[in-house]
Amino acid sequence: MNQLDKNRCKLDGLSERDDLKRAEIMIQNSLNLGCDEVVGPRDIIKGNEKVNIILVAELFNTKHGLEDTDIVIDDEGTREERAFRQWINSLGIEDVFVDNLYQDLKDGIILCKVIHRINDRVVEWNRIEKNPDSIFKRGINC
Numbered sequence: 001m002n003q004l005d006k007n008r009c010k011l012d013g014l015s016e017r018d019d020l021k022r023a024e025i026m027i028q029n030s031l032n033l034g035c036d037e038v039v040g041p042r043d044i045i046k047g048n049e050k051v052n053i054i055l056v057a058e059l060f061n062t063k064h065g066l067e068d069t070d071i072v073i074d075d076e077g078t079r080e081e082r083a084f085r086q087w088i089n090s091l092g093i094e095d096v097f098v099d100n101l102y103q104d105l106k107d108g109i110i111l112c113k114v115i116h117r118i119n120d121r122v123v124e125w126n127r128i129e130k131n132p133d134s135i136f137k138r139g140i141n142c
Contacts, residue, residue, distance in 0.1 A: 001029045004065045008032040019045045030055065035062045077101065091117050107132050108141025 001009040009032055013025035023041035031037060035058045043051045077085070085098045093113050098104045105111055109128065116123045132138040 001026070001033060001059070004063050005033055027055075030059055030062075033059065033063045035059055088114055093117050106142075107138045111142060 002011050009029040013022045013029070016022040016025060020041055023044040026044065027037065027039070027041055035055075038058045039051050039055050044055065081101050085101050088096065088098045088110070091114065093110075096110055096113055098110065109130070109132075112123045112125075112128055116125075129137040129141055132141055
């Protein structure tokens with residue numbers, strides 16, 4: 001907690017030998033950071049793992065110490081779909097960004113670009129329909 005805010009959380013508890021007093025100092029430090037009082041010092045010293053996790057979760061939710069980022073949370077589709085979509089986007093293929101796995105890959109061109117990225121000798125580009133205008137041409141690309 002001292003690393004999260006050195007002014008509000010002192011290191012006094014580290015030298016305290018009495019477990020109850022050390023737990024009280026820890027709870028006071030969490031309150032100083034703006035956490036709600038979710039557990040008591042006696043709860044902490046009992047060593048109940050689940051109770052201690054409650055305090056850690058409250059600390060993390062209140063002041064996690066992580067830098068703010070501009071990451072967009074992607075929660076559309078199944079876990080597998082998101083993973084595959086993110087993997088394709090991470091390959092750094094020029095002019096390829098997949099938002100909707102099913103719509104963006106239905107013509108087979110992005111799939112061929114992914115395969116080409118993995119092994120550039122596999123895709124026969126002269127046999128790929130660049131502008132498939134029918135379901136049959138899209139199916140052949142796939």
